[in-house]
Amino acid sequence: MTATLSATLFQELENLVLIDPHSHINPLSAASKNLADLMGYHYYTELAHSAGLPKDQIEGPEITPKEKVGRLVEKLADLDNTIQVSWLLEMCREFFGFADDRITKDNWESLYDSAEQKMSQPDWEQQVLKHSKLEKVFLTNDFDDPLEGFDTGVYIPCLRTDDLVFHFLKKAVRDRLHKATGIEAIDAGTLRTAIGKLFQHFVAKGARACAISLPPTFSPVKVDPGAASTIIKHAVKGQRLTNSEQDMLSSFVFWTLTEYCAEFKLPFDLMIGVNRRVYEAGVYQGQDLYDTRVSLIQYKEVLNAFPQVTFPISVLTHMSNQELVSYSWIFPNIVANGHWWYSNTPTYIELDTRSRLEAVPRNKQIGYYSDMYKLEFALPKFRMYRRILARVLAEDFVQRRGWSEDQALALGKQVLRGNVETIFHI
Amino acid sequence: MTATLSATLFQELENLVLIDPHSHINPLSAASKNLADLMGYHYYTELAHSAGLPKDQIEGPEITPKEKVGRLVEKLADLDNTIQVSWLLEMCREFFGFADDRITKDNWESLYDSAEQKMSQPDWEQQVLKHSKLEKVFLTNDFDDPLEGFDTGVYIPCLRTDDLVFHFLKKAVRDRLHKATGIEAIDAGTLRTAIGKLFQHFVAKGARACAISLPPTFSPVKVDPGAASTIIKHAVKGQRLTNSEQDMLSSFVFWTLTEYCAEFKLPFDLMIGVNRRVYEAGVYQGQDLYDTRVSLIQYKEVLNAFPQVTFPISVLTHMSNQELVSYSWIFPNIVANGHWWYSNTPTYIELDTRSRLEAVPRNKQIGYYSDMYKLEFALPKFRMYRRILARVLAEDFVQRRGWSEDQALALGKQVLRGNVETIFHI
Amino acid sequence: MTATLSATLFQELENLVLIDPHSHINPLSAASKNLADLMGYHYYTELAHSAGLPKDQIEGPEITPKEKVGRLVEKLADLDNTIQVSWLLEMCREFFGFADDRITKDNWESLYDSAEQKMSQPDWEQQVLKHSKLEKVFLTNDFDDPLEGFDTGVYIPCLRTDDLVFHFLKKAVRDRLHKATGIEAIDAGTLRTAIGKLFQHFVAKGARACAISLPPTFSPVKVDPGAASTIIKHAVKGQRLTNSEQDMLSSFVFWTLTEYCAEFKLPFDLMIGVNRRVYEAGVYQGQDLYDTRVSLIQYKEVLNAFPQVTFPISVLTHMSNQELVSYSWIFPNIVANGHWWYSNTPTYIELDTRSRLEAVPRNKQIGYYSDMYKLEFALPKFRMYRRILARVLAEDFVQRRGWSEDQALALGKQVLRGNVETIFHI
Numbered sequence A, B, C: 001m002t003a004t005l006s007a008t009l010f011q012e013l014e015n016l017v018l019i020d021p022h023s024h025i026n027p028l029s030a031a032s033k034n035l036a037d038l039m040g041y042h043y044y045t046e047l048a049h050s051a052g053l054p055k056d057q058i059e060g061p062e063i064t065p066k067e068k069v070g071r072l073v074e075k076l077a078d079l080d081n082t083i084q085v086s087w088l089l090e091m092c093r094e095f096f097g098f099a100d101d102r103i104t105k106d107n108w109e110s111l112y113d114s115a116e117q118k119m120s121q122p123d124w125e126q127q128v129l130k131h132s133k134l135e136k137v138f139l140t141n142d143f144d145d146p147l148e149g150f151d152t153g154v155y156i157p158c159l160r161t162d163d164l165v166f167h168f169l170k171k172a173v174r175d176r177l178h179k180a181t182g183i184e185a186i187d188a189g190t191l192r193t194a195i196g197k198l199f200q201h202f203v204a205k206g207a208r209a210c211a212i213s214l215p216p217t218f219s220p221v222k223v224d225p226g227a228a229s230t231i232i233k234h235a236v237k238g239q240r241l242t243n244s245e246q247d248m249l250s251s252f253v254f255w256t257l258t259e260y261c262a263e264f265k266l267p268f269d270l271m272i273g274v275n276r277r278v279y280e281a282g283v284y285q286g287q288d289l290y291d292t293r294v295s296l297i298q299y300k301e302v303l304n305a306f307p308q309v310t311f312p313i314s315v316l317t318h319m320s321n322q323e324l325v326s327y328s329w330i331f332p333n334i335v336a337n338g339h340w341w342y343s344n345t346p347t348y349i350e351l352d353t354r355s356r357l358e359a360v361p362r363n364k365q366i367g368y369y370s371d372m373y374k375l376e377f378a379l380p381k382f383r384m385y386r387r388i389l390a391r392v393l394a395e396d397f398v399q400r401r402g403w404s405e406d407q408a409l410a411l412g413k414q415v416l417r418g419n420v421e422t423i424f425h426i
């Protein structure tokens, strides 16, 4: 009975047209051109590398897309248990009519060719958007992105700020900031003004969010502008900073960004918990991991200081999910946001979804975002989530709490789409 | 088949008359007088505030109970997914014959009035106790509570000690201790004697437990009385203490309490993990959160030093539950106690219940306590737990391990009631 | 439908002949001689002690095996809910034809006698191996074990190294090393040479792994041999080391062991997270617990430095499982290994199994090891795991992902056996 109900709810949720509130789509090349664009996604390269494929077999300028796919395919048999490979199969079935159980050395070439043919159709991008029921997609834009050449009504800009907060010490970053704003940031005041320019530019272009990913050690505090100026001056001169000075500088920039989020009424997406370059010999984008020893209490000061800023928070691990539930239930300015990266697998999504739906106000949770680099991934990823969401609604709400199917469906639609509209003012 | 069995076990567990081993009931006003007493529970005010209701709309001396309920009702639609609102509906159905799906602006006033009428019946408190199958209810008493004016056979005193351990520095606390005991605590010896007086008083009045909630940073150690005296003298003079001195003072008081628990054979309820006032602008009782980075190993010294004291331990988060399971399985003096606060939602209760029932001796676990402030809450809260317990017994014990229904039921009754009697000597 | 499928898969998995990749079997006395050998397993003594049985009732040279069993039986009623007692019942049913529901004071003596009779049969060990479908069993050998007197084709040596890494300061350990190798380890060079001798000996005797259990505080770094030599010289003179010197010494030995693992191509089993002697008055082997605050990031340096060494990693708690999943998915040299000790109960095994099967390459996970001290335990422990594995394969792979029964079964067999062969080169 529950299985039937769950299937019915899934079908209903499948009909919902979506706004994807976080992706890494390049709006100038949103859809894929060949299977290498799909299988080059770091999930496949890092899993294949982890399973034994040498990095130099798949990374290097001399490797053609088709060669790369061929080499990855040889490792797929070791990865076919992963949910990530199930996404790949689902895309191949939905978009390219692939009918086999597995992608193997015997069938991949014909798949490659038929996929390439399909993807070369001039309206491929539109086909994908339509077939995936995607209406709008949030981007992740470098702070110096001109935000030109695409329809910001479909591809919504989002100001990504990791470089400013954690890499201001790098001359290349400061040069980019100078170039983007015309302002040379040499102290707290000029840095503040330059950042303000970025916000003006992004908001003028229709940005709906500011975003950042944060290491587990970060704990922002308010920094006195005078102290910040001293450190910025050292940084600009190329002097080394102590750890404590680097932390203060990061805090100062983070705090300044939050002030502008308040001023420009932009939600500030915090993605908490990633350690960069833990596995230094890993493939591209396959080097980052984490330390579960992190707490949202590290954000106590900023959460209290900015009640007017909405913080959609993503946590990297299931171990942080209960904190996200509890902090969202107490702090009006926190929204529980999606299932990020290492927690974006069914076991963790299901538990995290259950715990959020039963304890966080329904208007304060965003069910899912794709985090995709290529447009085709929205379909299998959101579908995975819709299946789980349907199951949770069927079991926890209809079966156990006596809700009607319609009531359950309305809740599902709200977390999948409605809240994206209200929270990001779309 | 499992669903049927689970329903059968639930019905059987529903028949069990309970002793609630932890609540915040005021025995002089145990039951509610109107819907505002129910909806003023911090779960509703904090969730409504989190969902967007300004604090000043629901807190303030000029707001009548009916106004307060009306304002909270306007936010209920954003909270109806939460398990806490399901408790509210269940109370309204069971106690006031409420028949609608939701409490809305259209139906709340008649509900308010019919509830008020029902609650004004002179035997309302008795009706609630009887209908909820509650035989006895543990209280949470301030250390200077006279414990008079109520039947301590029904409302069992419990000595709550947070103020003594963490707020001795406050003159008001010291004055209350002085007044309650006739002793001025000016050094280790007089403080010890004063605390002894409290134990005598509480035990004479039928107290069955000492209790405390503890921040995640606390790690009690044995403190030399001479060193404690020095610090107490500073405290009494109103001097500021260093963090380390404050920790030593807290440790000394905690250790002294534990010594008296040994002497008076009182279990010492430890509720581990809460950070107070994290969200400072929160509603009343809606400001506390936590840091998951806490371990029971912080209690290693005291657990080893007091084998004769039973410590019923509650942990604030699901993340601490496995430690509670493992420590209860090893230490004879630890009892796994209930599902506290932020972990008192079905997803976490179910996992925590499963893991305890399969690895902790059955005589060392207390299934549930209500933690309620008003008597009406025992019914929906214990019912939520009984449903989950019935499901776990059906699946894990009858279906998977081949137990008979009777054997499973006996286990359920033991963790729901039997162990409360043996552990607290009732 | 799922239940039927799960039962079918379980039956298929039950037919699989196993290699147990980690145990504490004494190959000179692998099987039990009486029920005391089974019930003397620390799980029963520690649970009985935790439930109230005084330690001196079950530990002491004057207690006969039969007396010990009689006393433990009196406490079994308090433990019958635990999965560990279900193992005991399953052994008694499978091996001794026990037909009752529970072991009680009325039936234990006849069970004891019939078990003893069965176990005294000269081919008992062979019977157990055959009935349990065990082909080979990994041992845990002290570094100075002569590895003689048994068939290393069945009982595979494994070099256990805790003593070397954490107890080199003890003269007894240094004496054992001297005796085993003929080398007096008085500085970095001689210690290195001595350890090399151990590897030569173990590998010559067919060892297939090196292993160690590690406290949650340990974080190995590369130590300069000169600095190590200075510390070793102090240690050899019996001087006390500072904590930092002890850490450096442990790091040096750990690093040296890892170098030899590279040289001799031995996987290095890391069992991460145990604190020894937390409950000092506990029974034999029932004193250890843990602190969940531990991260695999502590092993970042060694994991990066030794890409050629395979590290099958076990974590002590479910709270560390997601890190194990993520680190195995990124690092080619990590294998997710079994369900250790406090996580070896069905609730945690199920969640950990689900999360690994959906995100870690299938060739990089070892489903289970027994960790047993006596041969009879392989049957109930592996059976517990096979039941859970069958359920996960049925639900997650066949039902939800549309795999065929054969495909699911192949995955089950690979994690249960196939990977043990490939990872340990058997």
Ligand SMILES: [Zn+2]
Pocket (backbone or CB within 6 Å): A022, A023, A024, A140, A371
């Ligand atoms: Zn992203």
Ligand SMILES: [Zn+2]
Pocket (backbone or CB within 6 Å): B022, B023, B024, B140, B371
């Ligand atoms: Zn309480």
Ligand SMILES: [Zn+2]
Pocket (backbone or CB within 6 Å): C022, C023, C024, C140, C371
């Ligand atoms: Zn072991």
